[in-house]
Amino acid sequence: xxxxxxxxxxxxxxxxxxxxxSCRASQSIYSYLAWYQQRPxxxxxxxxxxxxxxxxxxxARFSGSGSGTxxxxxxxxxxxxxxxxxxxxxxxxxxxxxxxxxxxxIK
Amino acid sequence: QLQLxxxxxxxxxxxxxxxxxxxxSGDSISSSTHYWGWIRQPPGKGLEWIGSIFYGGSTFDNPxxxxxxxxxxxxxxxxxxxxLRSVTAADTAVYYCARLAYCSSSSCYFHHWGxxxxxxxxx
Numbered sequence: 001x002x003x004x005x006x007x008x009x010x011x012x013x014x015x016x017x018x019x020x021x022s023c024r025a026s027q028s029i030y031s032y033l034a035w036y037q038q039r040p041x042x043x044x045x046x047x048x049x050x051x052x053x054x055x056x057x058x059x060a061r062f063s064g065s066g067s068g069t070x071x072x073x074x075x076x077x078x079x080x081x082x083x084x085x086x087x088x089x090x091x092x093x094x095x096x097x098x099x100x101x102x103x104x105x106i107k
Numbered sequence: 108q109l110q111l112x113x114x115x116x117x118x119x120x121x122x123x124x125x126x127x128x129x130x131x132s133g134d135s136i137s138s139s140t141h142y143w144g145w146i147r148q149p150p151g152k153g154l155e156w157i158g159s160i161f162y163g164g165s166t167f168d169n170p171x172x173x174x175x176x177x178x179x180x181x182x183x184x185x186x187x188x189x190x191l192r193s194v195t196a197a198d199t200a201v202y203y204c205a206r207l208a209y210c211s212s213s214s215c216y217f218h219h220w221g222x223x224x225x226x227x228x229x230x
Contacts (some may be wrong), residue, residue: 071217101153
């Protein structure tokens with residue numbers, strides 16, 4: 001099973017600041033990684049797939065990068081609605097796993 | 108517009124079977140080439156994939172659930188279902204259904220989600 005480790009667990013930032021979230025895989029997953037945003041009381045929303053492709057309707061301030069075992073989600077300038085929990089996810093041999101999440105909170 | 112809606116009992120007794128249905132509107136499961144799946148989230152915790160099904164009937168489930176999972180499709184009702192046997196308090200969670208997208212030989216992601224339904228396991 002491929003384990004995804006997200007860091008940091010919590011990121012305290014102010015609106016307008018840049019957020020950089022990390023996801024590390026226990027073995028190479030090439031570029032097969034997604035990022036999700038989950039606001040309180042809501043279902044997760046797909047932001048990025050295949051490491052760097054924005055899903056439909058996702059603002060350009062969200063970008064993803066990385067390959068192999070190290071991946072990054074960057075939010076270029078935090079909007080109030082971006083304060084949420086973010087998860088990464090991969091699929092290997094039809095075993096899908098999520099990272100533990102990073103909470104982006106208002107400083 | 109695609110919409111998914113979970114339904115089922117909100118309370119299940121320990122050792123019994125949890126049964127949920129996901130009603131799909133805005134897409135036909137019988138004509139779709141998508142995968143469909145279930146994910147759960149214990150209160151205050153992260154996401155766990157339960158299992159997925161392809162419209163042709165192939166199913167995949169999380170080995171951590173030790174074979175307790177059955178996922179099926181009812182094309183006549185345009186819905187798919189989850190059965191989780193022998194539940195314990197550890198199965199208490201919000202359960203989401205979803206349609207997967209961008210699937211290839213090595214990738215598959217949850218693109219459209221239902222709103223989720225809380226299922227509590229308690230006597």
